[in-house]
Amino acid sequence: MGAYRAYRMMKDPDVRVKATDTDGSVYELFLKGSKDRIDEVSFISDADDAVLTAVDTFIDSLKGKTVREGAALVKEQWGTLNDTVFSLADELITRYRVMIDGAHEARITNDDVNTGEKKEDRRTILVLSGKGGVGKSTVSINIAVTLAKKGYKVGLVDVDIHGPSIPVMLNIPKVDVLKGESGIIPLVLPDLYGMKVMSLGFMLEKSDDPVIWRGPLKNQMIEQFLNDVDWGDIDYLIVDNPPGTGDEPLSTAQQLAGKGEAVLVTTPQAVSTSDVSRSINFAKNLNLSIVGLIENMSGFVCPHCHATTHIFRSGGGERLASTYSIPLLGSIPIDPNIGVAGDIGIPYVHRFDASPVSDIYSDICDKITQK
Ligand SMILES: Nc1ncnc2c1ncn2[C@@H]1O[C@H](COP(=O)(O)OP(=O)(O)OP(=O)(O)O)[C@@H](O)[C@H]1O
Ligand SMILES: [Mg+2]
DSSP states (O other): OGGGGGGOOOSSOSEEEEEEOTTSOEEEEEEEEETTEEEEEEEEEOSOHHHHHHHHHHHHHHTTOBOSTTOOOOOOOTTOOOHHHHHHHHHHHHHHHHHHOTTSOOEEOOOOSOOSOOOTTOEEEEEEOSSTTSSHHHHHHHHHHHHHHTTOOEEEEEOOSSOOOHHHHTTOOOOOOOEETTEEOOEEEGGGTTEEEEEHHHHOSOTTOTTTTSHHHHHHHHHHHHHHBOOOSOSEEEEEOOSSSSHHHHHHHHHHTTOEEEEEEEOTTTTTSSHHHHHHHHHHHTTOEEEEEEEEEEEEEOTTTOOEEOSSOTTHHHHHHHHTTOOEEEEEEEOHHHHHHHHHTSOHHHHTOSSHHHHHHHHHHHHHHHO
């Protein structure tokens, strides 16, 4: 998990360059300096751990160095290079190559991460539930990671102003949100198959001030947030919502103007209530097309004998799905490791890759992609 070091993004760098290696790994270098001195330097990269450690040491050694006689660090636009920085990035790559694989040739590009272009057929899926605590955030994260693992380009975002879970569940420390030429730049998680992530949790300075986030301001914030993130050419955007049918899913659905989809999450305890039918009506009223229902915490898988015990009445999800004529995407049992994964900040399907529950997530995602 060392690649989380890759979050060392810099706010307002004087210079920012991108270097792409022949194996596809990408480095972005941030520098702050005055005249010919580098005061601060950091980078993000999706190269693997061993490489990052080496690069990290090298990067740190640059601090305080004189770049080049007479050369000044000038304020550069995102993606453009000047000689000084070019030679720095070049050296970075050269050193990395020498240490890891002398055969590769360094290639440096000044392409932007994203082009600002949006994939026309991107699917945006809202994860919804009537009740709280049924596992929306867990499901959102694990669906997103499973889709990314299957080779899709995926973005994951939460619009839960009062309790954004994604930073915690993915163990993302407080980061500076950067704005590129074509919008807010989402974080790229190299460990998680290049999945992109954005959370309201990254943006909120005063999340503890309830007055600020009431009503229209909250909607405005969400609208801006959804519109301004530069996701690039992702195939799927998974949106984790707070429970119920409040402002957040409402603003999100309105933003999508009939193009949004919904995955509903419920638990066996909740199915007997009217929660799910409320979510279904909500989705229908907002022109969200319902992909299906996921029954979470359905039965308990014994970690010792692997037998499933149905603590609550089984088959509720199936009955509900057939009552409302929506597909049942899958039933996910209670697995103590799901809680463990959430606590340590590594998605379950990544940490417990070969497990029956990961297989269920894989099936669920196949149903989603085949829709
Ligand atoms: N299948 C499962 N097995 C065991 N624990 C689970 C399972 N699904 C979710 N959990 C745990 O249940 C708790 C609630 O899950 P989560 O935060 O994803 O729910 P939520 O619906 O997003 O909650 P909220 O409505 O507050 O946003 C978490 O501690 C999570 O780890
Ligand atoms: Mg949640």
